[in-house]
Amino acid sequence: MPTSVNRLFAILLGVFLFSSITASATEPDPNYWRLADIQDQFDIWEAEYPDIFHQMIIGTSGLREDIPMVRISDNAAFSEAEPRMLFHGALHANEPNGTTAIMKTIEALLVGYNHDPAVTARVDSLELFYVPILNVDGHNHVFSGGVSWADWRKTMRDNNGNGEPDFPYDGVDLNRNWDWNWDAYDEEDPSSLKYKGPYPFSEPEIMAVRDFILEQRPVVVVDYHSPVTISWRNYIFWPWMDTGGGGMGPDAAVSEDVAELWAGATLNEDGNHYNEIYAYSTLPKEQCWVYGRTGILAYIMEISDHCWWSGADVDTIGARVARGSNALVDRVIDGPGIRGQIRSLASGQPIVAEVKINQMHSDSVGPRLTEAGYGMYYRLTTAGSYTVTVSCEGYNPQTKSVTVADGWQQLDFDLEPNMSGVGPAVESSWLVTSHMPGSDHSIRLEMPAGLPAATVELFDLRGHRVGVLGHGLEAGRGHELDLPKHISGGVYLVRVVAGNQQQTGRVVIVR
Numbered sequence: 189m190p191t192s193v194n195r196l197f198a199i200l201l202g203v204f205l206f207s208s209i210t211a212s213a214t215e216p217d218p219n220y221w222r223l224a225d226i227q228d229q230f231d232i233w234e235a236e237y238p239d240i241f242h243q244m245i246i247g248t249s250g251l252r253e254d255i256p257m258v259r260i261s262d263n264a265a266f267s268e269a270e271p272r273m274l275f276h277g278a279l280h281a282n283e284p285n286g287t288t289a290i291m292k293t294i295e296a297l298l299v300g301y302n303h304d305p306a307v308t309a310r311v312d313s314l315e316l317f318y319v320p321i322l323n324v325d326g327h328n329h330v331f332s333g334g335v336s337w338a339d340w341r342k343t344m345r346d347n348n349g350n351g352e353p354d355f356p357y358d359g360v361d362l363n364r365n366w367d368w369n370w371d372a373y374d375e376e377d378p379s380s381l382k383y384k385g386p387y388p389f390s391e392p393e394i395m396a397v398r399d400f401i402l403e404q405r406p407v408v409v410v411d412y413h414s415p416v417t418i419s420w421r422n423y424i425f426w427p428w429m430d431t432g433g434g435g436m437g438p439d440a441a442v443s444e445d446v447a448e449l450w451a452g453a454t455l456n457e458d459g460n461h462y463n464e465i466y467a468y469s470t471l472p473k474e475q476c477w478v479y480g481r482t483g484i485l486a487y488i489m490e491i492s493d494h495c496w497w498s499g500a501d502v503d504t505i506g507a508r509v510a511r512g513s514n515a516l517v518d519r520v521i522d523g524p525g526i527r528g529q530i531r532s533l534a535s536g537q538p539i540v541a542e543v544k545i546n547q548m549h550s551d552s553v554g555p556r557l558t559e560a561g562y563g564m565y566y567r568l569t570t571a572g573s574y575t576v577t578v579s580c581e582g583y584n585p586q587t588k589s590v591t592v593a594d595g596w597q598q599l600d601f602d603l604e605p606n607m608s609g610v611g612p613a614v615e616s617s618w619l620v621t622s623h624m625p626g627s628d629h630s631i632r633l634e635m636p637a638g639l640p641a642a643t644v645e646l647f648d649l650r651g652h653r654v655g656v657l658g659h660g661l662e663a664g665r666g667h668e669l670d671l672p673k674h675i676s677g678g679v680y681l682v683r684v685v686a687g688n689q690q691q692t693g694r695v696v697i698v699r
Contacts, residue, residue, distance in 0.1 A: 215333030219502035220284050221291055222331050226320050227256060229291070237298045240264050240311050247396025249325045250343050255396060260297050260316040268315065269529070269562040271520055272406040275513070276319035276397070279362050279411060279474070280341045281326025285491040286412020288506030290320045293513055306518070313521045317406070322393055323362055329353060338496060339381075341416075343391055347378040360385035362394050363411075366477040367691075373472050384472060387689050394474065401478060402681070402694065405559035407520050407566045408446075409478050409486040412509075414495040421493035422456040425467040427479035427486055430552065432469065438550040440466070442568050443485055446519055450487075454512025457492060457505060462512070483556035485568065523596040525568040530558050530578055533602040538563025540679045540696055541580035541603065545569065546587075560679050566596075581696050582606055629671045629697055631657075633684065637664035640687035644669060646695075647681045654680070671697065 233241045242264035246257040261270065275293070277286025297316070300307030310316070321327045325344040330337045335355050342359025346352075357379045364375060367388035375382045389395050401409060415421050426447040428437050437443065447464035454462040467488065469476050478486035492505050530541040542555040543565045558565045569592050576599055579585035583603035590597050635642060644657040644667075657669040663686070680695045 213338075215337060216284065216331055216496060217498040217502055219499065220331070221287050221320065223253075223256075223321055223324055223328060226287075226291070230256060230258060233258075233294070233298060237301070238265075240301055241294075241298060244317075246319055246400055247392060249323075249393055250345055250391060251325045253324045253328070255319065255322060255324055255393065257317060257319045258294065260294065260311055260318070261314065262312040267561055269564050270313065270315050271527075271566045272315045272317065272404050272559075273408050273410070273517065273520060274317045274319070274397075274400065274404070274406045275410045275412070276322045277412040278321040278323055278327050279393075280413065281323050281330045281343075282338060282341055282495050283412075283414035283416075284327070284330075284495070285414040285497070285502075285505055285509070286489070287320045287327075288502060289412060289491065289509035289513070290318045292503070292506045292510035294318055296510060306514070309521060310514070310517050314517065316517070317400075317404070319397075322397065324393075326359065341381050342383065343393065345385070345391070347383075356381055359383070360391050362391055363473040364471065365389065365391050365394055366398075366472045366474055368472045368477040368480055369470060370472050372470075388472070389690065389692070397474065398477075399681070401482060401484065403560065405482070405557060405565075406484060407568065408516065409474075409484055410513075410516070411474050411486070411488050413488055413490050414492060415490040416495065420490050422460075422462045423490045424451045424454075424462055424464045425475065425488040425490075426464060427475060428467040428469045430469045432552075434550065434552055436466065437469075437479065438548045438553055439479075439483070439485060441570050442548075445570060446485065446516065446568065447487065449519055450512060450516040453515035455508050457501070457508075462489075480553055483554035520566075520568070522594075523568070524571055524592045524594055525566060525596050526574065526576060526590060526592060526599055527564070527566045527596050528599040528601065530563045530565070530580070530601045530603065532583070533604045539580055539583070539603065541578050541583070541601070543567070544577045544579075546575045546577060547572070548574070578603065631669050631671065631682065631695065633658070633661065633667045633669055635661060635663045635665060635667065635686070639663040639689065642684050642686040645683045645685075646671065646675075647683060648678075657682070671695070 230243050234243055240260060242259045244257045244259060245254045247255050249255060275290055277290050278284055297307055297311055301311050302308055323343060326340055329344055330340050335353055342361050345360050347358050361382045364382050364384040370388050373384055375384050424447045426443040451462040451464040467475055475486040475488050478484050491509055530539055532539050540560050541558050545567055571593050573591045575587055575589050577585060577587040578601045580603060584606050586601050586603055588599055590599050642661040643659050645653055646655045646657055647653050654675055655672040661667045677697050682693045682695055684691050
């Protein structure tokens with residue numbers, strides 16, 4: 189019998205066996221990780237590896253369940269000026285293979301530290317953040333054998349308000365709830381498995397991811413999936429083809445280079461390496477928003493060729509993905525790329541600034557900002573010559589040239605303050621900058637007509653509310669809102685809530 193026929197027969201047999209398993213099972217295979225098991229394992233690891241393993245909470249779910257996250261680093265309990273990477277799994281409740289891959293990855297880092305030089309370098313050089321289960325509510329439903337557990341993709345939002353989980357009507361697809369091409373995406377029927385939700389960022393799970401990314405500015409974000417169709421099995425999607433006529437994104441060369449390296453190091457269940465391909469910019473999903481709004485390289489991996497496995501295959505698939513991810517992590521450690529710190533020449537303090545590599549820039553992507561704590565930036569590149577321009581409200585811009593060969597090229601900037609009195613910069617279609625006489629700083633909010641009265645709140649980057657700027661603001665007019673005088677300079681988030689709609693803007697305050 190020809191090899192291709194053998195392979196087809198094996199696939200058909202596997203589909204038959206899998207169908208038989210799922211038809212008779214009342215919940216997923218016991219080899220998959222449950223949330224309670226993960227929490228217990230995290231407690232064990234934290235006790236055994238306190239220096240390099242630190243438990244955190246990235247946020248809370250729609251049902252107010254904590255979403256566990258861990259940081260792996262040489263001083264894991266503390267933030268340091270190191271490149272950061274974020275990996276998360278189970279954004280969709282019935283796609284658990286990324287969870288297994290993350291748990292295998294964490295285990296390998298902990299066990300190998302101070303024994304394997306390559307593992308030690310990964311832990312010492314980076315801050316690695318892992319969220320094994322993002323959609324904890326949907327995951328809990330699936331892993332309790334709840335109604336339609338094998339097909340439950342969404343959150344547990346009670347769309348019909350009857351207090352019961354109804355499939356497929358209830359829930360929101362977390363990968364369609366991002367504020368990117370929102371109006372153009374027409375999945376507005378709650379019974380759709382890809383229902384985008386009542387408004388952008390309606391789901392607290394993705395608000396938590398969004399806010400983490402805006403604060404931490406990781407070099408790379410990885411979103412693990414398990415394919416619901418066989419068409420895109422064993423694929424890594426890199427950012428992206430702009431369907432608006434802009435061609436490939438400005439980072440296409442390095443995005444694809446990284447994906448090729450990573451895919452070549454990852455083996456599927458047949459012993460062949462993964463594939464890579466560009467993603468499209470069409471959908472209101474995480475990858476599109478992260479890259480489009482921040483310029484951070486965001487990848488999706490579709491693990492294996494279906495969602496559910498049984499027995500030893502569960503761990504084997506997770507282990508192969510975990511080993512393959514080492515290539516991605518090592519690429520971030522080794523470069524090539526450009527990194528540096530942005531400081532105020534007057535105070536010597538780090539500042540949040542926009543960093544443009546002019547040969548890899550498009551106004552449709554970004555802005556690409558330094559992280560707030562240390563004023564650091566990290567940009568993966570290919571080898572070549574580049575000019576880098578750094579700018580920040582209240583400072584004079586500065587441009588430098590650099591040649592990248594192997595490794596990371598350090599390029600620091602000390603910006604000279606501009607004393608012209610320019611007010612804070614705000615990124616939002618509703619929020620417009622304004623400097624009001626008699627106050628330190630203020631913003632101007634332009635409310636579109638037809639919206640309900642709005643409330644405006646100010647948050648720091650840790651999510652703490654530091655002030656309410658206005659209540660009951662009328663639509664169809666502008667509002668001048670003073671910022672609290674007691675707050676220090678830095679980056680803040682302004683959230684405008686008008687009925688069921690909300691928008692968040694970033695404010696850079698120079699004081």
